[in-house]
Amino acid sequence: MADAVVQLRCGVKNDPWGKKGKSSLAAQLWSKTPGSEGIDDSKTYSEMWMGTYPSNPSYLLSTGEHLGEYLKKKPQLVGKSVLDRWGAEIPFLPKILSFSKALPLQIHPDLDLAAKLHKEDPKKYGDTNHKPEIAIALSNFELFAGWKPLSDIQELFKLKPLERFVSSHTKFDDETLRQVCKSLLNADPKTVSATIKELQSIPESQFGRDPYIPVLLERLSKQFGDNDNGNLVAALLMNYMTLGPGDSVFVPADSIHAYFEGDIVECMARSDNVINTGFCPAAERDSVELFGQALTFVPHDAQSALLPRRKSDKGMNGKTDVYAPPISEFAVLCTCLGAGEKETHKAILGPSLMIVTKGCGSMMMPGDQTVELKEGFVFFVGQGVALDFTTDKGLAVYRAYAE
Ligand SMILES: [Zn+2]
Structure with missing residues (x-):
């Protein structure tokens, strides 16, 4: 289980349409990953990318390993359904965009x-x-x-x-x-x-x-x-x-x-x-x-x-919504918790990428492994892992998945 949830270091882009320096949410979130080089206020920050796309891939924070290479070594983490259709890959690409x-x-x-x-x-x-x-x-x-x-x-x-x-x-x-x-x-x-x-x-x-x-x-x-x-x-x-x-x-x-x-x-x-x-x-x-x-x-x-937002049955406490477009490659969960609230995500049978966009808290997995959640933290979560979220002050998490 320990290798199914890993924190990531993501890449950021500086297209001219991006918001400048600290005013860019993409920059803010990207800069919160431990070890980040920090925001340069003279630059524009347009997009933070999460996942395995070759031109701007994510890396495991703990080892520096390329997420795509990691999944090739551990194909079981993406689950059978995704493995059969797309291989040991993440078939979707989530981003944070900030543009003025x-x-x-x-x-x-x-x-x-x-x-x-x-x-x-x-x-x-x-x-x-x-x-x-x-x-x-x-x-x-x-x-x-x-x-x-x-x-x-x-x-x-x-x-x-x-x-x-x-x-x-x-x-x-x-x-x-x-x-x-x-x-x-x-x-x-x-x-x-x-x-x-x-x-x-x-x-x-x-x-x-x-x-x-x-x-x-x-x-x-x-x-x-x-x-x-x-x-x-x-x-x-x-x-x-x-x-x-x-x-x-x-x-x-x-x-x-x-x-x-x-x-x-x-x-x-x-x-x-x-x-x-x-x-x-x-x-x-x-x-x-x-x-x-x-x-x-x-x-x-x-x-x-417009894409309607619906309650998701992946959230056991009713605090999770899903954005589910009519395609097979992905859907996106959104869990917003107030101070002291809790949510559990049922195990998902495919790969997912998750980002904390607001607040802080913690995430517990089977085997009593606990991970700290802070604004800007990004995780890959392998298939078959239920997640328990708790927060003292409030928390917003987006999680894109396929299964
Ligand atoms: Zn487009």
Whole structure:
């Protein structure tokens, strides 16, 4: 049992969209692991990754061993079901993200496209896997996810400045939307900035159900310049949402999304493939043709982008919720305890990765082994281990698993 629960040291990334220094929750949590080098206030900290992904793997805190190597030596820790389907691996990749600027407007290719792209350009598309993902808000979280309802988009594109992007006036369906999206992405910088200016001169009341559009365009333009094609795609075509702590969205493979501002727990199938077309320098953008082809049209309104949080039967005291997207690679448990409260996680029959996002306490395993829990501590937990959580002051734990 002693080798089934191990504390990890994780890697952090410094992308330019990350929050700066100590204001980044990703940095805060990452820096709490004993032995961490500490936060450099001149750097941005965008993402902390947990798990075995080769470009940013986690290591056992006690020995420095690579978690992936550890699991290869102890395949029994991932359990039979995961071993049969994915090998001695963790089929998911949880992260903590903190960002004060939009991440690139993106989609993640589905299994077929990922396989094709990987074959053509293995350096750029390192994975053959798809990458559906969920994002759980830890703070207020602004994002763009999926498409607005077609009828809303059709109304918006009757506005004079937008007429130039719609070629047919007969029926407006998803193929029209694909064309509109591509023509917004292909518009030259002058047309983009002129369109934004023209839209901002129209009264908010003419934007139908989305009167926020002119102000949003202003905010986006401040971040990436008024000629970034992503500004138009996000503000006009996509659902703009603000989530509160605990709320979550599910982004299926091939679904358009751009995260705007906040701190989140993200979990995805194990892949790092991405196709970008906006909110990044023009040189870093992928082909609009490829992006346009890969697009799918789910979800098609804000409500269906949300991933409901449900009570989990893994928590014996009813203090554990689960975010379970409709895919087999992972689900995420959230256990929030007040001062003096207790919870027990039933044994899970697959691998899991756990992070303490708030508070402190302790975790007991069969055999009376007890582990201290503190904010920022990350653990790998092998299959078949029940865990007892106690806390004097309160505790919040997220645990991604597959079984
Ligand atoms: Zn993504």
